[in-house]
Amino acid sequence: MNIFIINKKKIYILIFLIIIFFIVLYIFFNKYLKNSIQASSDVNNDLQTSLDALFNSKEKVAYLTFDDGPTKSATPKILDILKEEDVKASFFVIGKYVKNHPYIVKRAYKEGHYIANHGYNHNNSILYKNNESFLNEIRNTDIEISKAIGIDNYCSHIFRFPNGYSSSIYKSQKKEAVKLLHSIDYAYIDWNCLNKDSEIHYSKNQLLNNFKKSSKNKDTLIVLMHDTTDVSDSSSVLKDTILYLKNQGYIFKNFYN
Numbered sequence: 001m002n003i004f005i006i007n008k009k010k011i012y013i014l015i016f017l018i019i020i021f022f023i024v025l026y027i028f029f030n031k032y033l034k035n036s037i038q039a040s041s042d043v044n045n046d047l048q049t050s051l052d053a054l055f056n057s058k059e060k061v062a063y064l065t066f067d068d069g070p071t072k073s074a075t076p077k078i079l080d081i082l083k084e085e086d087v088k089a090s091f092f093v094i095g096k097y098v099k100n101h102p103y104i105v106k107r108a109y110k111e112g113h114y115i116a117n118h119g120y121n122h123n124n125s126i127l128y129k130n131n132e133s134f135l136n137e138i139r140n141t142d143i144e145i146s147k148a149i150g151i152d153n154y155c156s157h158i159f160r161f162p163n164g165y166s167s168s169i170y171k172s173q174k175k176e177a178v179k180l181l182h183s184i185d186y187a188y189i190d191w192n193c194l195n196k197d198s199e200i201h202y203s204k205n206q207l208l209n210n211f212k213k214s215s216k217n218k219d220t221l222i223v224l225m226h227d228t229t230d231v232s233d234s235s236s237v238l239k240d241t242i243l244y245l246k247n248q249g250y251i252f253k254n255f256y257n
């Protein structure tokens, strides 16, 4: 009987020690995993921090950004105007269009514009299908840019989410996607100013007025435009937009500086 009691006690102690062991193991792995996720999302923290800081900057700087190109109908015209006005801008290109018009991207790059990444297909159901699909959209776009500009392993480092990070669609997927972006040395940027060229067809004057309203009382501007002509044509109002900004005392930068 005595022997049985001693054994029972030993079993209780053993069970107790096993439970403690697993609790310690759980705490250790939980901490370790959390740290490794944190580490991967901190990889590109510096770039993300500096891009985020632009939205609070008090400098009168305009970052002109053009999404959804390259297109034959708009991009060369935009490049001509940027050259005339000595303005450097940023192009968030779509991979499959880079493949169609590599010479336009090459020209933009050679003329000092920043070539940034807007995904390969501009199709949310492909982009957010799974992690691998998201990363492929980025990688395949960079591969096309590399071929177009003749630089091996080009990395854009800056991504713009189709419809923007702040839009209400695919919220949870975008939150996860940011971690993926940071793990591949990428950051993302939205905008704080737009002429609504992708919403409905606007005349030249309406586009300029939309832009003036949107930029009012803002210091640093990250201006969203599109180098496409299927809805409204920002190339038709680009010169007036630049002249207006120069007149307001703005200088122009792209994401190289």
Ligand SMILES: [Zn+2]
Binding pocket: 067, 068, 118, 122, 162, 163
């Ligand atoms: Zn877009």
